[in-house]
Amino acid sequence: MNDEQGFEAFVRRRGRDLWRSAWLLTGDGGRAEDLVQTALAKTYPRYDGNDRSFEAYVRTTIYRTFVSWWRRRWTGEVPSERMPEPGPDGGSAPAVDLNEGLRIDVLRALAELPRAQRAVLVLRYFEDLPIAEVAELLGLAQGTVKAYSHRALEQLRGSVHLEEQQS
The missing domain is CATH 1.10.10.10 (Winged helix-like DNA-binding domain superfamily/Winged helix DNA-binding domain)
Structure with missing residues (x-):
C-alpha cells in the first residue's frame, strides 16, 4: 500500500473519532468537518504510515487550528440537539453515558x-x-x-x- 492509499485508509478508520473531537470543540458539525479537513490537509504531506503517531500529530493540529480560529473570535457556534454516534468501528464515544x-x-x-x-x-x-x-x-x-x-x-x-x- 502506498502513502496515499495508507492515508485514505487512515481517514476511513479514524475520521469519525477525529470529527467527534472537533465537534466537541466547535459545537457545530460543519465547523467540525472544516476543522478536521483543514488539519488533514496540513498534515497529509507528513503521513509516514505510522497511524498512531500520525493520529497524535493530526489531533495536535486540530487543537492548534482551533486555537487559532478562536483567536479570530468566531462566534457562530450553535449547540446541537444530539451527540455524535460512535463510528462503524465502535469508535470512542465520550466517556459519559x-x-x-x-x-x-x-x-x-x-x-x-x-x-x-x-x-x-x-x-x-x-x-x-x-x-x-x-x-x-x-x-x-x-x-x-x-x-x-x-x-x-x-x-x-x-x-x-x-x-x-x-x-
Missing part, C-alpha cells in the same frame, strides 16, 4: 463556556489528557490550564441548563 435530556443540557452548557475554557475541558475530560499535555497543545501555561479548568467547571455547576436537570 447520559440520558438524552441531560446530554443536550451538557452540550448547551459547554457551548456557553468561553472557547479557551471549553477547549481545556474537552482535552482534559473528554480526551483524558494530562494538564501538561493540554498546556502544550494549546500553548498555555499549566497554571492557566488549571485556572481555565476550575472556572469552566464552576460555570458548568452554575449553568441554568444543568440546574434544570437537578430540580
Whole structure:
C-alpha cells in the first residue's frame, strides 16, 4: 500500500473519532468537518504510515487550528440537539453515558463556556489528557490550564441548563 492509499485508509478508520473531537470543540458539525479537513490537509504531506503517531500529530493540529480560529473570535457556534454516534468501528464515544435530556443540557452548557475554557475541558475530560499535555497543545501555561479548568467547571455547576436537570 502506498502513502496515499495508507492515508485514505487512515481517514476511513479514524475520521469519525477525529470529527467527534472537533465537534466537541466547535459545537457545530460543519465547523467540525472544516476543522478536521483543514488539519488533514496540513498534515497529509507528513503521513509516514505510522497511524498512531500520525493520529497524535493530526489531533495536535486540530487543537492548534482551533486555537487559532478562536483567536479570530468566531462566534457562530450553535449547540446541537444530539451527540455524535460512535463510528462503524465502535469508535470512542465520550466517556459519559447520559440520558438524552441531560446530554443536550451538557452540550448547551459547554457551548456557553468561553472557547479557551471549553477547549481545556474537552482535552482534559473528554480526551483524558494530562494538564501538561493540554498546556502544550494549546500553548498555555499549566497554571492557566488549571485556572481555565476550575472556572469552566464552576460555570458548568452554575449553568441554568444543568440546574434544570437537578430540580
